[in-house]
Amino acid sequence: MHASRTRRPAAAAPAALALLLAALAGCQGGTGTSPGATTPPPSAARGHVLAVKIDNVPAARPQSGLNEADLIYVEQVEAGLSRMMAVYSSRLPSTAGPVRSARETDLELLRQFDRPTLAFSGAQSKLLPVIAAAPLNPLTPDKDPDAFFRAGDRAAPHNLYLRPGRAPHVTTGVNAAEDLGLRFAAAVPGGRPTTGRTVRYPATSLAFAWSAGERRWLVSMDGAPARSADGGRLGAADVVVQYVTVRPSAYRDKWGSTSPYTETVGSGDALVLRDGKEYEARWSRPAAGATTAFTAPDGGRMTFAAGQVWFVLAEK
Template identity: 70%
Template structure:
């Protein structure tokens, strides 16, 4: 059973499905996955100023897809489990935009609920399982697959398909306010809270993937290793996070399968539970809470106060309870 506030994809009419299928013809992701047509919106404002207008990009994370391009410029890097126990990344950009991001891969049902924390974000992805397309169209976001804006995507020559599809954010209709995506959903950059325990590193394991975060006092970052190998940018620099949130969640089979018949995992991001925050060489045990799909996720210390974070890139790794 899904957590309260999560919506199952609504059934689409035959006419709607026909439009979706027609729009998707001609674009195949790395597994024959098709993509829906786009919609557009403009950034909204609140009484305290403009909301972040987030560009979320679904990024490949198997060995042949590494090193990724532009991942170090994301405000938030989400890591989730996908089929066969592997991992995939959803990177949220707002305060700065790299010239190129990728490799871009297909969307999952988990992404739709996760992105509802933002104000109608743009989702760049290579395609999706056909039965998921109506849910993507119904979600409060702007879908941006290659069929919607082919001039914004290109195939690189340095690796084989499907691990060579890249996005040029500057060639998309996405407009950014420059607001940090992490601050937009309530994460607060400030002095560290009292407490915490010294922690040199932490490892998160999926059935077929592994992430290790090691504190570097010299760089003031948690250096990232993927599957036992130091993670690097496309220009050779080490990937490092100012903060890492290991958020313990429920992961169960979704309604969808990939082209090989493997069921896609669904990660529940609505609800509550425990989390481990890595900050400044320490580990903090906190609680996370997101009452509904339309609310943001809060992180609080044992005394009920908001957890604070070090300025810089935040990694949020979803780990099974």
């Protein structure tokens, strides 16, 4: 309701005018809301996440800001290497990076969130208009140079970093896992005790080893312990190895290599690591606008341990 659309008698009494203004204030969202402002629905607030495309070649390690992410996606890129997409909502790091270019796969993954912000360094020229048309807020050094900086201790292109506090993004304080419908609860029945799991891409590998003392899966990359820039060990409460189809996309990088496209709409097998066990699971996502559901062998909903979740998109 807007005041400009409401008629009142020219000779309205002060009391009647007060009642009218009170009614208008109620239509605008209650106390604490400025005139003309609207309160976003809870789903929109939960979906306001920041996703940052993170480099993952040896020259980019150790990365910054990964331990603060709610979710981390790992995907295959050109030459059999991998990159990560860190998703933030409950808290923001002071610095995140090194930031690298976006891929077509990222656009489909991010459809699970309500118009997220995607921070990236750039993209293949033919992909840029596709990104511009996607339901997300692109954040690049060209668009907002104050939010990015180049570190002097690394060579380009592995030296671009994001300062999330200077980005036009306001974190909600709600875990991004809630947008996906992930349920943090006691483990489902079953599961096999395991000390860890290794996922291999053609030119890189990620290993997750259970630490009973830390109650999380410690990450190694290419055989070496993975650490953050501040020296802390990378680790996850849950690791989801999601088996997917990886096929050539219509895009190439600047060296002429075809970019792989990881299909995250459909269904398939998954392996969920939590609490020192691995659980067989199934994943299903019927459409790009839907979230991914994970189910246990009995058809019930898969549950997760509270904490950071890594999704490793592995070729089936």
